[in-house]
Amino acid sequence: MAILVTGGAGYIGSHVVLALLEQNIDVIVLDNLSHSSRKSINRIEKLIDKKIIFIEGDIRNRKCLRNLFSIHNIFAVIHLAALKSVGESIFNSLEYYNNNISGTILLLEEMRIAKILNFIFSSSATIYGADALSPYTENMTISGTTSPYSTSKLIIELFMQHLSKVEPAFTGIALRYFNPIGAHESSEIGEDSSFTSNLLPCIAQVATGKMDKLIIFGNDYNTPDGTAQRDYIHVVDLAKGHIRILNNLPKIKGYKAYNLGSGKCFSVLEIIKIFEKISGKKIPYEFKLRRVGDLPSFWADISLAKNELNWFPKYNIKDMICDMWNWYLKNPNGFL
Numbered sequence: 338m339a340i341l342v343t344g345g346a347g348y349i350g351s352h353v354v355l356a357l358l359e360q361n362i363d364v365i366v367l368d369n370l371s372h373s374s375r376k377s378i379n380r381i382e383k384l385i386d387k388k389i390i391f392i393e394g395d396i397r398n399r400k401c402l403r404n405l406f407s408i409h410n411i412f413a414v415i416h417l418a419a420l421k422s423v424g425e426s427i428f429n430s431l432e433y434y435n436n437n438i439s440g441t442i443l444l445l446e447e448m449r450i451a452k453i454l455n456f457i458f459s460s461s462a463t464i465y466g467a468d469a470l471s472p473y474t475e476n477m478t479i480s481g482t483t484s485p486y487s488t489s490k491l492i493i494e495l496f497m498q499h500l501s502k503v504e505p506a507f508t509g510i511a512l513r514y515f516n517p518i519g520a521h522e523s524s525e526i527g528e529d530s531s532f533t534s535n536l537l538p539c540i541a542q543v544a545t546g547k548m549d550k551l552i553i554f555g556n557d558y559n560t561p562d563g564t565a566q567r568d569y570i571h572v573v574d575l576a577k578g579h580i581r582i583l584n585n586l587p588k589i590k591g592y593k594a595y596n597l598g599s600g601k602c603f604s605v606l607e608i609i610k611i612f613e614k615i616s617g618k619k620i621p622y623e624f625k626l627r628r629v630g631d632l633p634s635f636w637a638d639i640s641l642a643k644n645e646l647n648w649f650p651k652y653n654i655k656d657m658i659c660d661m662w663n664w665y666l667k668n669p670n671g672f673l
């Protein structure tokens with residue numbers, strides 16, 4: 338029995354694939370390489386000294402999925418394939434709905450035909466919406482998402498809730514990731530800045546001279562230093578959360594959501610200070626207006642994952658930034 342990882346060539350997906358293989362769990366990867374490189378898979382194969390069954394394909398290609406499920410004996414699907422930029426989604430809503438929602442519907446339909454009953458979904462802290470108070474808990478009332486991206490994640494969670502009611506054998510687990518950063522200690526896989534505009538890749542681009550300064554979106558938030566706060570979680574801790582889910586699958590019935598974050602938050606200026614200390618690099622910056630869709634501050638209550646999955650984040654913020662910087666030093670141009 339194998340685990341299908343959709344989006345397994347991506348930033349988080351590649352770390353999940355490596356974590357599964359380290360546990361001797363058979364993995365099949367499906368990825369259309371729209372936002373990643375095949376090289377991430379090659380690097381994992383080198384790290385683990387094992388060939389990975391990689392299928393370059395789109396979750397919206399029914400024939401590809403039907404074929405995959407007829408050949409491979411899949412026990413569960415870890416579904417990471419998605420477009421993931423909040424900002425981009427605001428101007429490309431239909432593309433996000435098509436890719437993230439229609440793609441997932443098709444995946445779920447083909448899973449049902451193939452009688453695959455275990456679905457682990459990459460959800461997001463952004464579904465809690467603008468009015469939620471931190472720390473976010475899984476049973477909070479979701480008050481309304483603020484972007485097509487976060488709406489796409491919420492809608493899929495609603496599908497999962499409904500499916501688990503009408504198909505008792507279906508197990509749907511939503512993992513609500515906060516802000517994953519960092520990279521595997523080998524620096525062989527990491528977040529390729531050519532595919533993202535998140536804070537840490539932008540800091541790395543300033544540190545490596547690719548950008549002359551960092552733009553800080555807003556310094557007028559109601560936070561101690563005026564810059565926005567986020568709950569950063571090491572991508573390896575995040576990946577290991579998926580292993581904990583698989584280990585606990587027999588105990589989980591129906592639909593369930595878990596926060597995967599650190600339970601702490603750091604502001605943009607705090608992150609810059611920690612990075613400067615670790616790298617010895619000065620990060621010049623300029624304050625600009627707040628970014629549309631940004632929230633001032635949010636962080637996770639992770640007690641549910643701790644108590645039910647025995648999952649604990651192992652790495653602290655310095656580890657995250659150190660591992661991220663080592664990745665960029667070794668791979669200044671990502672996977673190019």
Ligand code: NAD
Binds near residue numbers: 344436
């Ligand atoms: P990523 O862009 O690195 O990985 C997504 C992968 O999915 C890419 O390899 C891309 O090529 C692939 N993909 C996209 N659309 C596809 C399709 N239609 N068919 C097949 N493959 C497709 O992003 P990531 O940061 O690794 O995020 C992985 C998942 O985690 C996403 O679902 C994202 O929404 C979610 N998430 C990410 C963050 C974050 O901050 N990175 C936070 C919360 C949730």
Ligand code: WQD
Binds near residue numbers: 516535631
């Ligand atoms: C963090 C903070 C920015 C870049 C994103 C997605 C979210 C989720 C996680 C999918 C914010 C500030 C950033 C820069 C800055 N992904 N910033 N200058 O926005 O919290 O969440 O990743 O689920 O959907 O939106 O992460 O890294 O973009 O920003 O000042 O050049 O850093 O304003 O306050 P974010 P981020």
